[in-house]
Amino acid sequence: MADPAYRRRRVVHTEWLVILAGALLTGATMLWNITASPDTQYDEVVYTRAAQQVAQGWHLTWTNSPMFVHPPLSFLAQAAWLRLLGLGSAPLGDAIVAARVLTAGVTVFAVLLLGLIAAYLAPVAGRRRGLLLVGIVVALAATDPVLLRYGRLALIEPLALVVALLTLCLAIWLRRERALIYVPVVGLASGLTLLTKEVTVFLLFTPVLHAVLGREWRRAAIVLGGFLWGLGLWLLFPLWSVALGLTSDFVDIKFATVQRLLGLLQITGWNRPGVSFLAAIGDQFGQYAASYVVLACGGIALVWLLTRAVTGASRWLLAWLLTSYAFGAYTVLLGTLNEQFFVYILPAAIVGSVLAGDAAIARLAAGRRPAGRRFPKALAGAVAITAVTVAVLGSSLGGWVRLYASDNDGVFTLADTVRSRFPSCAALAVTGDPDKYAYLLPGHPVAAFATGQGAQSHGLHLFVLSDKDVAAGYGNATKELTTWVRARGTLLATFTSATYQGLQLWETPLDPYDPLADVEPLPGGVFVGTDTARCGGFPVLDGPGGDFATAWRALGGKAVLGAPMSASWTAAGTSYQVFTGAVLTLDANGRAAALPVVPDLARTDPAGYRAAGLPPVSGARALTDPAIAAAYRQEPMNALLGDPAGPATPMPDGRVRQAFAGGVLERAADSDRVRLAPIGRLALDAGLVRPDREAADRVAAPPLPSDLGPPQPTTVQPFVISLLAGLALYTGLPVVLIELARLGYRRPDRRWPS
Amino acid sequence: MRDAPLPDTPALGAVAPLGRRRVLARAGLLLGLLVLAMLVRATGVLHPDPGPDALPPLPAAAKVVPGLLRAGAPTETDLVLLRDTFAVRGVVVIGAASVEEQAVVPALGMRLLQLDVAEGAAPTAAQVQQLDAFVRSVRAEGPGVVFMHDASGTGPVVVAAAMEQLVAGRPLPEVLAGLSAAELDGLSAAQLQALRDAARAAPAAGSSVSNSTEATR
Secondary structure, three states: OHHHHHHHHHHHHHHHHHHHHHHHHHHHHHHHHHHHHOOOOOHHHHHHHHHHHHHOOEEOOOOOOOOOOOOOOOHHHHHHHHHHHOOOOOOOOHHHHHHHHHHHHHHHHHHHHHHHHHHHHHOOOOHHHHHHHHHHHHHHHHOOHHHHHHHOOOOOOHHHHHHHHHHHHHHOOOOOOHHHHHHHHHHHHHHHHOOOOOOHHHOOOOHHHHHOOOOOOHHHHHHHHHHHHHHHOOHHHHHHHHOOHHHHHHHHHHHHHHHEEEEHOOOOOOOOOOHHHHHHHHOOOOHHHHHHHHHHHHHHHHHHHHOOOOOHHHHHHHHHHHHHHHHHHHHHHOEEEEEHHHHHHHHHHHHHHHHHHHHHHHHHHHOOOOOOOOHHHHHHHHHHHHHHHHHHHHHHHHHHHHHHHHOOHHHHHHHHHHHOOOOOOOOOEOOHHHHHHHHOOOOOOOOOOHHHHHHHOOOOOOOEOOHHHHOOOOOOOOOOHHHHHHOOOEEEEEOOOOOOOOOOEOOOOOOOOOOOOOOEEEEEEEEOOOOOOOEEEEEEEEEEEEEEHHHHHHOHHHHHHHOEEOOOOOOOOEEEEEEEEOOOEEOOOEEEEEEEOHHHHHHHHHHHHHHHHOOOOOOOOOOHHHHHHHHHHHHOOOHHHEEOOOOEEEEOEEEEEEEEOEEEEEOOOOOOOEEEEHHHHHHHOOEEEEEEEEOOOOOOOOOOOOOOOOOOEEEEEEHHHHHHHHHHHHHHHHHHHHHHHHHHHHOOOOOOOO | OOOOOOOOOOOOOOOOEEEEHHHHHHHHHHHHHHHHHHHHHHOOOOOOOOOOOOOOEEEEEEEEOOOOOEOOOOOOOOOOHHHOOOOOOEEEOOOOOOHHHHHHHOOOOOOOEOOOOOOOOOHHHHHHHHHHHHHHHHHOOOOOOEEEEOOOOOHHHHHHHHHHHHHHHOOOOHHHHHHOOOHHHHHHHHHHHHHHHHHHHHHHHOOOHHHHHOOOO
């Protein structure tokens, strides 16, 4: 017989081995290739940005308003982590990867905690069976597609899950402790959970429900006290808004959050109008099949436990499944159905599935045992349940290899490409949310538009397209946008991204004559962009140098005269501005004319003139083309252009052109729309006009329209100070109370003898 | 090797079955809650249908006559919403349309009409006729609504809308009574005079939108 001390040591070693194996497995599935998969998303980018802002200067924001949607604790944790690594002001991409390491590491702990809870809930299992069940729970959690999806991202979920599970663990562990111990400990954990993410509140009700299910009203009062004690700590969050003087903003945001949770307001998730939950489930089936199976098994476990008289561990499991599935059912049927909410439901589903599977095998084994037979039903049941478990694990691991072992970093790669190929001022129009690109590409203006024409009207010609964004209704982009861009533009690059089902970078051409593109209003005129990156252009203004904006508009604006090629300048009493189609001059009386540069161009650089496809300046000068003649005779075009300098001539490119002193009128062969052919660049290159330096230099484009409100105070320091004080109170007060209680016990009885 | 017997007690501990009545009661409660939730979802109690009289979420939004709405200037996203949720098929800009709007409205498959009316002025009779013809033309193409706006929703679009109501046969006092105090205060003397003139001329013009829109009431 083995030495009992040796056996105890072996038991301890085996348990540590299971913990180590669980940590290694979860660490591998969560951290492997974390720099390149999954592709980043809006929440991850802006949350990490907010954490960096906190690390740099205590500002909890990524806009110019404080972050009130979620509590500050997870951001503070991420900020501390980034500060520790010296990445507080690192490029955002690096900070995101570092933050992912923190959250993935935290997820490892969450999975181990889940194993611990499973061990708590299997008190009759015995050592080997208990370790086996814990191992299965950990393996299922470590490979679960939903937990992997969100455990590998720098989001709030991993941090919220770990504190929620810790709270549950403590509640189970201290289930028999008196209020003086239970309330401060579980209350503190509950408070920290609520300060990480409020939606976990349903999990915090598990101990209350456990007591209610057992009709232990006194216990229910104690655990409710623990919850309320935690709620008290959460009040530091609204207190922060009071300290910032933004209470009404906080109330508005929280009111909207509650409305969203209740489903009264649907702005995100699969219950939005026009988004089909079933279609979304179908679309995601390939990725989340294993999670769906586990959720279904957890549901079966819940129904099974509802038909049983539950006590002890089974009552805890029932309470946990009830709170989790009640939240899940409400969310699916009525509330805001965000995919990441399943992170909070799956732990109960996994533990419930495993323990219900174990109970099913036990039930079959406890059935009738015909003499001489080896429990065929039980064995068959065990084989079936093992087969389901293996299938779920196999599907999960297959999905892991497919999604996380290969690169899935389209957004990061696209950002690198934009940085390397375009100037830092290059502007992008994107499908989906623009902020993730904007923060990854500091300096680059990024905006979301519903239509390609809308984007181009503001001078944006570089488009990032994701069909998934459009189909799922993320961002403003419509189907018309992607169709239009692909019909007109050039595909510059494609980027592998399983998350976005591929990303594409497109460029649409610049048309200097398009009146509905590249024009931004300015006081006294407009700014016209002159490149596809929206890096610069020239203003056309009414001002001291002359009313060029008025003259330009009167002559037909961009559609006729084209885009400006310089700003205006004044020399010898005359003001000039070069446009694509003419060099416009304004005399001291404001009379507009086109500088008669066409004959000079033909004379000084005949080869260049011909190469530009411009018509002859000799021969008959009659107005033989009716459309050109009509356009020329229209006021003020004839006064502007001067006399004809040559005949109307069909050119090899299919256009008909006629030269005048100040410009060349042209029309397409099949159109009566007449405009001034491009001669501005030739005139500049030939030195026929020399804008002064200020007029020749392009100016930066005006900022894109923004919906940012006025700046608000965003410092999170008041919250941190109050949190430290709160923590001191929450840990110190119970100690004082316990000591007082002890003193009370020791106090001699001073009552008078009766 | 000896067979290791499978455990016959759940790891959770013994879980005895409940009595039939309690099981039925719990199943009934669970089913009842699920059915209730599905009924709430199916009936749309949480998201009541705004109905045909719903107005777009834009500043100073108002219904002018059936098939014609007015408000302040929409953004590009608003234009998508107007098209997809309010069945807007035509947009009338009272004043200067932005370049973006000129580009976006046709891109979204809607028609655009610009009426050059200065701030503080009223549309001319010809412009009202143009507006009227546009509304009729859009609505003749199929079911849909025309959306009319100026920069703020409280400028000349109020006068243009009032004129449309006069053309539709409503008396001037009723039209003015339909305006808010702020809108009334915002009317210039020239605009009020234009409305009086339009009211006098209205019976002669009252055959256009009024006929087409009354039919849809």
